[in-house]
Protein backbone atom coordinates (compact mmCIF):
# COMPACT_ATOMS: atom_id res chain seq x y z
CA UNK A 1 0.00 0.00 0.00
CA UNK A 2 1.22 3.51 -0.73
CA UNK A 3 1.03 5.87 2.19
CA UNK A 4 0.02 9.47 2.29
CA UNK A 5 3.65 10.30 3.12
CA UNK A 6 4.62 9.16 -0.36
CA UNK A 7 1.92 11.34 -1.85
CA UNK A 8 3.06 14.35 0.16
CA UNK A 9 6.67 13.71 -0.78
CA UNK A 10 5.72 13.70 -4.46
CA UNK A 11 4.10 17.12 -4.03
CA UNK A 12 0.38 17.89 -4.13
CA UNK A 13 0.16 21.61 -4.81
CA UNK A 14 -2.99 22.19 -6.83
CA UNK A 15 -3.85 18.46 -6.86
CA UNK A 16 -7.47 17.62 -6.10
CA UNK A 17 -7.35 14.97 -3.39
CA UNK A 18 -10.48 13.01 -2.45
CA UNK A 19 -10.36 12.03 1.23
CA UNK A 20 -12.85 9.29 2.12
CA UNK A 21 -13.38 9.99 5.81
CA UNK A 22 -15.81 8.58 8.36
CA UNK A 23 -17.59 11.65 9.71
CA UNK A 24 -20.49 9.52 10.95
CA UNK A 25 -20.74 11.37 14.26
CA UNK A 26 -23.55 11.12 16.83
CA UNK A 27 -25.99 14.03 16.48
CA UNK A 28 -28.68 15.51 18.67
CA UNK A 29 -30.63 17.33 15.95
CA UNK A 30 -27.85 19.33 14.31
CA UNK A 31 -25.64 19.36 17.41
CA UNK A 32 -22.66 17.00 17.30
CA UNK A 33 -22.49 15.25 20.67
CA UNK A 34 -19.04 13.75 20.06
CA UNK A 35 -16.61 14.97 17.40
CA UNK A 36 -14.00 12.24 17.86
CA UNK A 37 -14.31 10.96 14.31
CA UNK A 38 -13.79 14.46 12.89
CA UNK A 39 -10.71 15.02 15.05
CA UNK A 40 -9.38 11.63 13.98
CA UNK A 41 -9.12 12.63 10.31
CA UNK A 42 -7.62 16.07 10.97
CA UNK A 43 -3.96 15.01 10.56
CA UNK A 44 -4.66 13.80 7.02
CA UNK A 45 -6.77 16.78 5.97
CA UNK A 46 -4.38 19.25 7.54
CA UNK A 47 -1.26 17.73 6.03
CA UNK A 48 -2.80 17.77 2.56
CA UNK A 49 -4.12 21.32 2.88
CA UNK A 50 -0.82 22.57 4.32
CA UNK A 51 0.94 21.02 1.31
CA UNK A 52 -1.30 23.00 -1.07
CA UNK A 53 -3.72 20.28 -2.17
CA UNK A 54 -7.37 20.99 -2.93
CA UNK A 55 -8.95 18.67 -0.39
CA UNK A 56 -12.37 17.15 -1.09
CA UNK A 57 -13.67 15.38 2.01
CA UNK A 58 -16.51 12.86 1.63
CA UNK A 59 -18.31 10.65 4.13
CA UNK A 60 -21.55 8.92 4.94
CA UNK A 61 -23.62 9.86 7.99
CA UNK A 62 -26.22 7.52 9.39
CA UNK A 63 -28.21 5.23 7.14
CA UNK A 64 -30.38 7.38 4.84
CA UNK A 65 -32.16 5.45 2.13
CA UNK A 66 -30.22 6.47 -1.00
CA UNK A 67 -31.92 9.88 -1.32
CA UNK A 68 -31.40 13.29 0.32
CA UNK A 69 -32.72 13.49 3.88
CA UNK A 70 -31.97 16.68 5.83
CA UNK A 71 -31.77 14.74 9.11
CA UNK A 72 -28.57 13.14 7.83
CA UNK A 73 -26.88 16.20 6.31
CA UNK A 74 -23.12 16.48 6.73
CA UNK A 75 -23.42 20.26 7.12
CA UNK A 76 -22.83 20.19 10.92
CA UNK A 77 -19.77 17.96 10.44
CA UNK A 78 -18.39 20.30 7.76
CA UNK A 79 -18.84 23.28 10.07
CA UNK A 80 -17.09 21.47 12.91
CA UNK A 81 -14.23 20.44 10.60
CA UNK A 82 -13.76 24.12 9.74
CA UNK A 83 -13.67 25.07 13.43
CA UNK A 84 -11.12 22.38 14.23
CA UNK A 85 -8.93 23.29 11.24
CA UNK A 86 -9.28 26.99 11.97
CA UNK A 87 -10.06 27.69 8.30
CA UNK A 88 -13.13 28.05 6.18
CA UNK A 89 -14.46 24.76 4.84
CA UNK A 90 -16.69 24.94 1.78
CA UNK A 91 -19.80 22.76 1.78
CA UNK A 92 -21.47 21.31 -1.32
CA UNK A 93 -25.18 20.67 -0.91
CA UNK A 94 -24.98 17.59 -3.13
CA UNK A 95 -22.38 14.86 -3.55
CA UNK A 96 -21.62 14.71 -7.28
CA UNK A 97 -24.01 17.30 -8.77
CA UNK A 98 -23.66 20.94 -9.76
CA UNK A 99 -22.97 22.13 -6.23
CA UNK A 100 -20.15 19.60 -5.73
CA UNK A 101 -18.56 20.34 -9.10
CA UNK A 102 -18.73 24.11 -8.55
CA UNK A 103 -17.45 23.84 -4.98
CA UNK A 104 -14.45 21.78 -6.02
CA UNK A 105 -13.79 24.10 -8.98
CA UNK A 106 -13.80 27.04 -6.60
CA UNK A 107 -11.20 25.59 -4.24
CA UNK A 108 -7.92 27.46 -3.97
CA UNK A 109 -4.69 25.54 -3.38
CA UNK A 110 -4.78 24.48 0.27
CA UNK A 111 -8.58 24.79 0.39
CA UNK A 112 -10.90 22.20 1.95
CA UNK A 113 -14.44 21.26 0.90
CA UNK A 114 -16.93 18.72 2.22
CA UNK A 115 -19.50 17.23 -0.14
CA UNK A 116 -22.94 16.13 1.08
CA UNK A 117 -23.62 12.66 2.50
CA UNK A 118 -22.48 9.92 0.12
CA UNK A 119 -25.51 7.81 1.10
CA UNK A 120 -27.91 10.37 -0.37
CA UNK A 121 -27.06 8.52 -3.60
CA UNK A 122 -28.39 4.99 -4.14
CA UNK A 123 -25.21 4.06 -6.03
CA UNK A 124 -23.05 4.41 -2.92
CA UNK A 125 -24.38 1.34 -1.11
CA UNK A 126 -25.81 -0.58 -4.08
CA UNK A 127 -25.15 -4.31 -4.24
CA UNK A 128 -25.13 -4.00 -8.03
CA UNK A 129 -21.54 -3.55 -9.27
CA UNK A 130 -22.65 -1.56 -12.31
CA UNK A 131 -24.76 0.90 -10.32
CA UNK A 132 -22.00 1.33 -7.73
CA UNK A 133 -19.40 1.73 -10.47
CA UNK A 134 -21.44 4.40 -12.20
CA UNK A 135 -21.58 6.41 -8.97
CA UNK A 136 -17.84 5.89 -8.43
CA UNK A 137 -17.26 7.27 -11.97
CA UNK A 138 -19.04 10.45 -10.95
CA UNK A 139 -17.09 10.72 -7.70
CA UNK A 140 -13.87 10.29 -9.70
CA UNK A 141 -14.70 13.48 -11.61
CA UNK A 142 -14.16 15.42 -8.38
CA UNK A 143 -10.51 14.49 -7.87
CA UNK A 144 -7.13 13.44 -9.25
CA UNK A 145 -6.03 11.31 -6.31
CA UNK A 146 -7.76 9.23 -3.60
CA UNK A 147 -6.78 8.98 0.05
CA UNK A 148 -8.59 6.33 2.10
CA UNK A 149 -8.96 7.42 5.71
CA UNK A 150 -12.49 6.41 6.73
CA UNK A 151 -11.48 3.49 8.90
CA UNK A 152 -14.99 3.10 10.36
CA UNK A 153 -16.34 2.21 6.90
CA UNK A 154 -13.57 0.00 5.44
CA UNK A 155 -15.72 -3.09 5.99
CA UNK A 156 -18.36 -1.75 3.60
CA UNK A 157 -18.20 -2.64 -0.10
CA UNK A 158 -19.47 0.79 -1.05
CA UNK A 159 -18.67 2.96 -4.09
CA UNK A 160 -16.55 5.53 -2.25
CA UNK A 161 -14.75 2.86 -0.23
CA UNK A 162 -14.22 0.08 -2.76
CA UNK A 163 -14.86 1.21 -6.36
CA UNK A 164 -13.45 4.74 -6.34
CA UNK A 165 -9.87 3.84 -5.35
CA UNK A 166 -9.74 1.54 -8.39
CA UNK A 167 -10.35 4.61 -10.58
CA UNK A 168 -7.73 6.95 -9.08
CA UNK A 169 -4.15 6.72 -7.80
CA UNK A 170 -4.77 5.76 -4.16
CA UNK A 171 -3.01 6.16 -0.82
CA UNK A 172 -3.58 5.20 2.82
CA UNK A 173 -4.27 8.11 5.18
CA UNK A 174 -2.75 8.56 8.64
CA UNK A 175 -5.83 7.33 10.53
CA UNK A 176 -6.18 4.03 8.68
CA UNK A 177 -2.44 3.44 9.02
CA UNK A 178 -2.62 3.94 12.81
CA UNK A 179 -5.76 1.87 13.26
CA UNK A 180 -4.40 -1.08 11.28
CA UNK A 181 -1.07 -0.87 13.12
CA UNK A 182 -2.78 -1.27 16.51
CA UNK A 183 -5.28 -3.93 15.46
CA UNK A 184 -2.52 -5.97 13.87
CA UNK A 185 -1.07 -6.38 17.37
CA UNK A 186 -4.31 -8.06 18.45
CA UNK A 187 -4.23 -10.50 15.55
CA UNK A 188 -0.51 -11.28 15.21
CA UNK A 189 0.79 -11.34 18.74
CA UNK A 190 -1.96 -11.07 21.31
CA UNK A 191 -1.02 -11.20 25.01
CA UNK A 192 -3.28 -13.57 26.97
CA UNK A 193 -5.71 -13.75 28.70
CA UNK A 194 -7.45 -12.01 25.79
CA UNK A 195 -10.90 -10.77 26.78
CA UNK A 196 -13.45 -9.35 24.35
CA UNK A 197 -16.43 -7.34 25.60
CA UNK A 198 -19.26 -6.89 23.13
CA UNK A 199 -22.38 -4.78 23.31
CA UNK A 200 -24.19 -2.16 21.30
CA UNK A 201 -27.17 -2.26 19.00
CA UNK A 202 -25.94 -3.49 15.60
CA UNK A 203 -26.77 -6.99 16.71
CA UNK A 204 -26.86 -8.82 13.38
CA UNK A 205 -23.46 -7.44 12.30
CA UNK A 206 -21.86 -8.34 15.58
CA UNK A 207 -23.31 -11.78 16.20
CA UNK A 208 -21.51 -13.05 13.10
CA UNK A 209 -18.18 -11.92 14.51
CA UNK A 210 -18.54 -14.16 17.57
CA UNK A 211 -18.07 -17.20 15.35
CA UNK A 212 -14.44 -16.16 14.75
CA UNK A 213 -13.85 -14.65 18.19
CA UNK A 214 -14.67 -18.01 19.76
CA UNK A 215 -11.47 -19.27 18.10
CA UNK A 216 -9.35 -16.34 19.27
CA UNK A 217 -10.48 -14.97 22.63
CA UNK A 218 -10.13 -16.63 26.04
CA UNK A 219 -13.23 -14.95 27.41
CA UNK A 220 -16.15 -13.08 25.82
CA UNK A 221 -18.42 -10.77 27.82
CA UNK A 222 -21.79 -10.09 26.23
CA UNK A 223 -23.78 -6.94 27.03
CA UNK A 224 -25.83 -4.28 25.28
CA UNK A 225 -28.64 -5.11 22.89
CA UNK A 226 -27.10 -8.40 21.79
CA UNK A 227 -27.26 -9.89 25.28
CA UNK A 228 -30.99 -10.50 24.95
CA UNK A 229 -30.61 -12.80 21.94
CA UNK A 230 -28.28 -14.86 24.17
CA UNK A 231 -30.73 -14.84 27.07
CA UNK A 232 -33.48 -15.90 24.67
CA UNK A 233 -31.21 -18.69 23.41
CA UNK A 234 -30.99 -19.89 27.01
CA UNK A 235 -34.77 -20.11 27.02
CA UNK A 236 -35.44 -17.02 29.12
CA UNK A 237 -38.29 -14.54 28.70
CA UNK A 238 -36.79 -11.25 27.43
CA UNK A 239 -39.94 -9.10 27.18
CA UNK A 240 -39.64 -6.42 24.49
CA UNK A 241 -35.83 -6.28 24.58
CA UNK A 242 -33.86 -6.12 21.34
CA UNK A 243 -33.95 -9.56 19.71
CA UNK A 244 -32.44 -11.02 16.55
CA UNK A 245 -34.93 -13.85 16.36
CA UNK A 246 -33.45 -15.58 13.30
CA UNK A 247 -30.08 -15.76 15.05
CA UNK A 248 -31.30 -17.65 18.12
CA UNK A 249 -30.25 -21.10 16.76
CA UNK A 250 -26.84 -19.67 15.84
CA UNK A 251 -26.41 -18.31 19.34
CA UNK A 252 -27.47 -21.65 20.87
CA UNK A 253 -24.62 -23.20 18.88
CA UNK A 254 -22.18 -20.49 20.10
CA UNK A 255 -23.09 -21.25 23.71
CA UNK A 256 -22.54 -24.98 23.15
CA UNK A 257 -19.26 -24.42 21.29
CA UNK A 258 -17.91 -22.10 23.98
CA UNK A 259 -18.59 -24.82 26.59
CA UNK A 260 -16.84 -27.47 24.48
CA UNK A 261 -13.79 -25.39 23.61
CA UNK A 262 -13.32 -23.83 27.04
CA UNK A 263 -13.95 -20.24 25.98
CA UNK A 264 -15.61 -18.47 28.87
CA UNK A 265 -18.80 -16.86 27.59
CA UNK A 266 -20.08 -14.43 30.20
CA UNK A 267 -23.72 -13.35 30.02
CA UNK A 268 -25.55 -10.81 32.20
CA UNK A 269 -26.95 -12.25 35.41
CA UNK A 270 -29.32 -9.32 35.79
CA UNK A 271 -30.65 -6.41 33.75
CA UNK A 272 -32.06 -2.93 34.18
CA UNK A 273 -35.46 -2.94 32.58
CA UNK A 274 -37.94 -0.20 31.67
CA UNK A 275 -41.42 0.03 30.20
CA UNK A 276 -40.10 1.54 26.95
CA UNK A 277 -37.01 2.88 25.24
CA UNK A 278 -36.07 6.02 27.23
CA UNK A 279 -36.47 9.54 25.88
CA UNK A 280 -32.94 10.54 24.91
CA UNK A 281 -33.94 14.14 24.16
CA UNK A 282 -35.52 15.12 27.46
CA UNK A 283 -33.63 12.47 29.46
CA UNK A 284 -36.78 12.28 31.60
CA UNK A 285 -36.31 9.82 34.48
CA UNK A 286 -36.89 6.29 33.22
CA UNK A 287 -37.29 4.67 36.66
CA UNK A 288 -35.75 1.34 35.67
CA UNK A 289 -35.85 -1.72 37.88
CA UNK A 290 -33.16 -4.35 38.28
CA UNK A 291 -34.34 -7.92 37.66
CA UNK A 292 -32.57 -11.25 37.38
CA UNK A 293 -31.67 -12.21 33.80
CA UNK A 294 -34.14 -15.09 33.90
CA UNK A 295 -36.95 -12.95 35.32
CA UNK A 296 -37.47 -10.15 32.78
CA UNK A 297 -41.20 -9.38 32.82
CA UNK A 298 -42.97 -9.83 29.47
CA UNK A 299 -43.90 -6.13 29.34
CA UNK A 300 -40.40 -4.81 30.07
CA UNK A 301 -37.37 -4.00 27.91
CA UNK A 302 -33.77 -4.68 28.95
CA UNK A 303 -31.75 -1.50 28.52
CA UNK A 304 -28.58 -2.04 30.55
CA UNK A 305 -26.77 -4.77 32.44
CA UNK A 306 -27.77 -4.80 36.12
CA UNK A 307 -25.70 -4.15 39.29
CA UNK A 308 -24.65 -7.80 39.79
CA UNK A 309 -23.53 -8.03 36.17
CA UNK A 310 -21.51 -4.83 36.59
CA UNK A 311 -19.55 -6.46 39.42
CA UNK A 312 -19.22 -9.72 37.51
CA UNK A 313 -17.97 -8.04 34.32
CA UNK A 314 -15.48 -5.88 36.22
CA UNK A 315 -14.11 -9.02 37.91
CA UNK A 316 -13.75 -10.72 34.52
CA UNK A 317 -11.56 -7.89 33.27
CA UNK A 318 -9.07 -7.61 36.14
CA UNK A 319 -6.75 -10.46 35.09
CA UNK A 320 -6.80 -9.70 31.36
CA UNK A 321 -3.60 -8.94 29.47
CA UNK A 322 -5.45 -7.69 26.39
CA UNK A 323 -8.99 -6.38 26.14
CA UNK A 324 -10.95 -5.44 23.07
CA UNK A 325 -14.23 -3.69 23.82
CA UNK A 326 -16.86 -2.88 21.25
CA UNK A 327 -20.35 -1.62 21.94
CA UNK A 328 -21.87 0.03 25.03
CA UNK A 329 -23.36 -2.26 27.69
CA UNK A 330 -26.60 -0.31 27.69
CA UNK A 331 -28.35 2.80 26.41
CA UNK A 332 -25.59 4.95 27.90
CA UNK A 333 -27.04 8.12 26.32
CA UNK A 334 -29.63 8.10 29.15
CA UNK A 335 -28.19 8.52 32.65
CA UNK A 336 -30.44 5.78 34.08
CA UNK A 337 -28.87 3.23 31.70
CA UNK A 338 -25.25 4.38 31.69
CA UNK A 339 -23.92 2.51 34.73
CA UNK A 340 -23.10 -0.75 32.93
CA UNK A 341 -20.99 1.03 30.33
CA UNK A 342 -19.34 3.14 33.03
CA UNK A 343 -18.48 0.03 35.06
CA UNK A 344 -16.79 -1.66 32.10
CA UNK A 345 -14.88 1.52 31.18
CA UNK A 346 -13.72 1.92 34.78
CA UNK A 347 -12.67 -1.74 35.01
CA UNK A 348 -10.60 -1.30 31.85
CA UNK A 349 -8.87 1.73 33.33
CA UNK A 350 -8.18 -0.15 36.57
CA UNK A 351 -6.70 -3.14 34.76
CA UNK A 352 -3.10 -3.24 33.55
CA UNK A 353 -4.27 -4.82 30.28
CA UNK A 354 -3.63 -3.30 26.85
CA UNK A 355 -7.09 -2.03 26.04
CA UNK A 356 -8.57 -1.24 22.65
CA UNK A 357 -11.98 0.39 22.53
CA UNK A 358 -13.57 0.05 19.11
CA UNK A 359 -16.59 1.78 17.66
CA UNK A 360 -17.99 5.20 17.04
CA UNK A 361 -20.55 4.87 19.83
CA UNK A 362 -18.24 3.09 22.26
CA UNK A 363 -15.58 5.77 21.85
CA UNK A 364 -18.22 8.47 22.19
CA UNK A 365 -19.56 6.74 25.33
CA UNK A 366 -16.13 6.75 26.94
CA UNK A 367 -15.71 10.48 26.32
CA UNK A 368 -19.30 11.50 27.09
CA UNK A 369 -19.23 9.62 30.39
CA UNK A 370 -16.21 11.68 31.39
CA UNK A 371 -13.36 9.21 31.01
CA UNK A 372 -9.95 10.35 29.79
CA UNK A 373 -9.62 8.80 26.34
CA UNK A 374 -5.83 8.93 26.57
CA UNK A 375 -5.92 6.48 29.46
CA UNK A 376 -6.96 3.67 27.11
CA UNK A 377 -4.41 1.86 24.94
CA UNK A 378 -6.20 2.78 21.75
CA UNK A 379 -9.60 4.15 20.87
CA UNK A 380 -10.59 2.95 17.44
CA UNK A 381 -12.98 4.94 15.28
CA UNK A 382 -14.36 1.74 13.78
CA UNK A 383 -16.88 -0.56 15.45
CA UNK A 384 -17.92 -3.04 12.78
CA UNK A 385 -14.67 -2.33 10.92
CA UNK A 386 -12.41 -3.20 13.84
CA UNK A 387 -14.45 -6.32 14.63
CA UNK A 388 -14.26 -7.58 11.06
CA UNK A 389 -10.55 -6.83 11.00
CA UNK A 390 -10.09 -8.93 14.14
CA UNK A 391 -12.15 -11.68 12.50
CA UNK A 392 -9.43 -11.87 9.87
CA UNK A 393 -11.78 -10.93 7.05
CA UNK A 394 -10.57 -9.16 3.92
CA UNK A 395 -11.97 -5.67 4.26
CA UNK A 396 -13.05 -4.13 0.93
CA UNK A 397 -11.75 -0.67 1.83
CA UNK A 398 -8.30 -2.00 2.75
CA UNK A 399 -8.06 -4.40 -0.19
CA UNK A 400 -8.89 -1.50 -2.53
CA UNK A 401 -5.96 0.51 -1.21
CA UNK A 402 -3.46 -2.18 -2.15
CA UNK A 403 -1.35 -1.55 -5.23
Ligand SMILES: Nc1ncnc2c1ncn2[C@@H]1O[C@H](COP(=O)(O)OP(=O)(O)OP(=O)(O)O)[C@@H](O)[C@H]1O
Pocket residue numbers: 152199200201202203223224225226242302303304326327328329330331332333358359360361362363381382383384
Ligand atom coordinates in the same frame (compact mmCIF):
# COMPACT_ATOMS: atom_id res chain seq x y z
N1 LIG B 1 -30.05 -3.00 25.57
C1 LIG B 1 -30.03 -2.14 24.55
N2 LIG B 1 -31.13 -1.95 23.80
C2 LIG B 1 -31.11 -1.08 22.78
N3 LIG B 1 -30.04 -0.34 22.41
C3 LIG B 1 -28.92 -0.51 23.12
C4 LIG B 1 -28.86 -1.41 24.21
N4 LIG B 1 -27.61 -1.35 24.71
C5 LIG B 1 -26.93 -0.45 23.99
N5 LIG B 1 -27.71 0.07 23.03
C6 LIG B 1 -27.37 1.13 22.06
O1 LIG B 1 -26.32 0.71 21.23
C7 LIG B 1 -25.84 1.85 20.55
C8 LIG B 1 -24.43 1.64 20.09
O2 LIG B 1 -24.36 0.47 19.31
P1 LIG B 1 -23.35 0.26 18.09
O3 LIG B 1 -23.46 -1.19 17.76
O4 LIG B 1 -23.65 1.25 17.01
O5 LIG B 1 -21.94 0.62 18.77
P2 LIG B 1 -20.49 0.85 18.19
O6 LIG B 1 -19.98 -0.43 17.60
O7 LIG B 1 -19.68 1.50 19.25
O8 LIG B 1 -20.62 1.89 17.04
P3 LIG B 1 -20.38 1.79 15.47
O9 LIG B 1 -20.64 0.37 15.03
O10 LIG B 1 -21.43 2.76 15.01
O11 LIG B 1 -18.99 2.24 15.26
C9 LIG B 1 -25.99 2.99 21.53
O12 LIG B 1 -26.65 4.06 20.90
C10 LIG B 1 -26.82 2.39 22.69
O13 LIG B 1 -27.88 3.22 23.12
Ligand SMILES: O=C(O)[C@H](O)COP(=O)(O)O
Pocket residue numbers: 022024062063152153156360382383384385
Ligand atom coordinates in the same frame (compact mmCIF):
# COMPACT_ATOMS: atom_id res chain seq x y z
O1 LIG C 1 -20.60 3.80 12.59
C1 LIG C 1 -19.96 2.98 11.93
O2 LIG C 1 -19.67 1.84 12.38
C2 LIG C 1 -19.45 3.37 10.58
O3 LIG C 1 -19.59 4.74 10.35
C3 LIG C 1 -20.14 2.56 9.49
O4 LIG C 1 -21.51 2.84 9.50
P1 LIG C 1 -22.55 1.73 8.97
O5 LIG C 1 -22.56 0.61 9.98
O6 LIG C 1 -23.84 2.46 8.85
O7 LIG C 1 -22.03 1.25 7.62
